Amino acid sequence: MKAIATNHLAKQYDQGAMALADLSLEVEEGTVFGFLGPNGAGKTTTVRILNGTLTPTSGSFTLFSRQTDPQDIRLLSGTLSETARMYEGLSALDNLKFFGSLYDLDTREIEKRGRMLLEKLGLKGREEDKVGTYSTGMKKRVQLARTLLHQPKLLFLDEPTSGLDPEAAGEVSELIRTVAREEGTTVFLCTHNLPMAEKICDQVGFLDRGHLVAFGTREELTARLGKGKVLEITVRSSEGRGDDIIYHPVNEESEINRHLRAAMDRGGIILESKLQRPGMEELYFSYVGGKNEK
Amino acid sequence: MKNKRIAALIRKDLREIGGTKMVMIPMIVVPLIMALVIPVAIILTLALGSTDMLNGVEQMEKLIPVYPVPERITELPQQLLYIFLNYTFLPLFLIIPLMISSIIAANSVVGEKERGTLETLLYTPVTNREFILGKLLGAFLPGVLMTFPAFLLYAAVANGLSWHFFGTLTVTSPVWIPALLLLSPGVALLGLGVTLLVSIKAKTFMEAQQVSAMVVLPLVAMMLAQISGLLIFSPLYLVIIALVLLMGDYLLVVKLIPRFNREAVLARL
Numbered sequence: 261m262k263a264i265a266t267n268h269l270a271k272q273y274d275q276g277a278m279a280l281a282d283l284s285l286e287v288e289e290g291t292v293f294g295f296l297g298p299n300g301a302g303k304t305t306t307v308r309i310l311n312g313t314l315t316p317t318s319g320s321f322t323l324f325s326r327q328t329d330p331q332d333i334r335l336l337s338g339t340l341s342e343t344a345r346m347y348e349g350l351s352a353l354d355n356l357k358f359f360g361s362l363y364d365l366d367t368r369e370i371e372k373r374g375r376m377l378l379e380k381l382g383l384k385g386r387e388e389d390k391v392g393t394y395s396t397g398m399k400k401r402v403q404l405a406r407t408l409l410h411q412p413k414l415l416f417l418d419e420p421t422s423g424l425d426p427e428a429a430g431e432v433s434e435l436i437r438t439v440a441r442e443e444g445t446t447v448f449l450c451t452h453n454l455p456m457a458e459k460i461c462d463q464v465g466f467l468d469r470g471h472l473v474a475f476g477t478r479e480e481l482t483a484r485l486g487k488g489k490v491l492e493i494t495v496r497s498s499e500g501r502g503d504d505i506i507y508h509p510v511n512e513e514s515e516i517n518r519h520l521r522a523a524m525d526r527g528g529i530i531l532e533s534k535l536q537r538p539g540m541e542e543l544y545f546s547y548v549g550g551k552n553e554k
Numbered sequence: 555m556k557n558k559r560i561a562a563l564i565r566k567d568l569r570e571i572g573g574t575k576m577v578m579i580p581m582i583v584v585p586l587i588m589a590l591v592i593p594v595a596i597i598l599t600l601a602l603g604s605t606d607m608l609n610g611v612e613q614m615e616k617l618i619p620v621y622p623v624p625e626r627i628t629e630l631p632q633q634l635l636y637i638f639l640n641y642t643f644l645p646l647f648l649i650i651p652l653m654i655s656s657i658i659a660a661n662s663v664v665g666e667k668e669r670g671t672l673e674t675l676l677y678t679p680v681t682n683r684e685f686i687l688g689k690l691l692g693a694f695l696p697g698v699l700m701t702f703p704a705f706l707l708y709a710a711v712a713n714g715l716s717w718h719f720f721g722t723l724t725v726t727s728p729v730w731i732p733a734l735l736l737l738s739p740g741v742a743l744l745g746l747g748v749t750l751l752v753s754i755k756a757k758t759f760m761e762a763q764q765v766s767a768m769v770v771l772p773l774v775a776m777m778l779a780q781i782s783g784l785l786i787f788s789p790l791y792l793v794i795i796a797l798v799l800l801m802g803d804y805l806l807v808v809k810l811i812p813r814f815n816r817e818a819v820l821a822r823l
Contacts, residue, residue, distance in 0.1 A: 274821075311677060313676060313817065314817050314820070315817060334678060338677075343673060344673040345670030345673075347570065347669075347671055354569075358565075359678060361562040362559050362562060362679060363678065364558065364559075403674075
């Protein structure tokens with residue numbers, strides 16, 4: 261089943277700015293969908309339309325194959341945005357008890373699930389401390405616990421790893437993937453963290469100035485670009501110019517030796533060579549624009 | 555509409571009030587000043603000084619027959635005391651719930667915007683009606699509930715001191731019954747409704763508080779009317795005003811709820 265299906269969705273704000281133009285995409289249930297794009301591309305606008313907060317100017321969308329009332333959307337989904345905060349004068353657990361009650365959860369259920377989530381997110385022992393005493397990363401993790409508390413069918417996550425150290429970011433990424441796989445939650449993830457997107461997203465969409473410029477799995481996007489594997493050779497120049505990195509597209513493995521021999525013939529010392537397919541960063545910059553190393 | 559969600563919003567707001575100095579200080583200081591300082595100052599001036607020490611006493615003397623002063627109070631100082639404590643300062647006990655409720659309401663909506671928690675709330679299943687009612691009741695209850703202990707303290711101090719110095723009780727007018735039970739909640743709700751309307755659009759707590767402070771002006775006018783003898787509010791008069799006000803409050807709340815537009819509020823964040 262399609263968890264999300266948008267049909268020519270567009271949004272123009274009162275001031276005239278066209279935030280989103282003709283967005284049509286589909287997200288399978290139980291998958292992690294990465295929505296990538298520069299600041300101001302329209303990602304947050306898309307999330308706010310899909311989570312029932314904003315009304316689209318034109319177009320339509322369905323969630324789980326149904327036209328859903330905004331109130332029902334808020335019951336079945338959870339949203340974590342960059343700017344939304346928790347109550348810093350309350351403890352993490354008290355915050356979860358408050359928000360849990362807004363989702364009509366039973367008090368005992370909130371306490372049990374809340375403590376479990378806080379432990380999974382590395383906050384065991386700090387549940388009773390006020391959120392105002394937490395670090396940025398800890399606050400982000402409490403926010404994530406809040407969005408997962410009512411076991412939503414659909415999660416909207418906007419930069420869930422911003423402010424987290426690499427270890428915590430990795431744990432959060434893993435938790436997101438686990439939630440999708442084990443609980444069947446569909447995750448709509450907006451992020452600038454391309455390595456995370458590469459690691460956990462089943463499909464990605466690239467948004468640029470309100471337009472969806474690419475959409476699909478990593479393999480589909482790579483094939484559409486006509487990009488296959490790439491041989492990366494790090495060469496130290498014999499003339500003392502330092503190290504260069506050279507990229508060669510490779511269609512067959514027999515081409516590898518030819519490229520390596522050519523690099524050596526130019527008088528360089530090969531320090532490292534590796535065969536790789538385009539990473540998320542390369543795909544992103546290929547579709548959205550910006551620097552693209554050759 | 556889920557009462558459980560409204561109750562959760564009210565409980566959360568009341569907990570937050572306890573930790574906010576900008577709200578707690580006026581909530582405690584203002585009623586204390588009204589309840590203690592005013593009766594003590596007036597009674598001691600009349601008991602230890604003379605009536606000449608009070609400004610405008612000659613005009614007040616001429617107005618004594620206009621006020622429903624009990625026949626048992628015959629001496630001038632006690633008559634003046636009765637008028638001051640039951641009529642002149644009665645509007646102050648309408649200002650207490652109005653001011654407290656408005657400050658709480660301004661802090662609770664604009665404060666949510668400033669702290670970034672309003673966006674989090676808007677993403678939950680709380681409906682517009684539940685949000686408005688939660689904010690209204692979360693501000694209304696502390697304001698109105700603070701008024702009763704403030705009045706009891708006022709009456710106890712005033713009556714205690716006037717008994718000590720003049721051998722008579724002074725805060726005994728039946729006008730307090732409709733004033734505290736009907737008019738005070740009615741005025742508080744009016745102020746709250748206006749404050750919430752302003753808070754939805756205001757960006758900062760100071761902005762919301764400054765605009766909502768203007769709601770006090772009609773009460774100041776009421777006080778001046780009572781001082782000048784232009785209007786003496788009898789219990790029946792207060793009941794009528796209160797009922798009209800409560801009907802107006804109901805219409806205001808009904809109008810307020812649809813004005814809370816999530817999309818417009820988010821766009822202003």
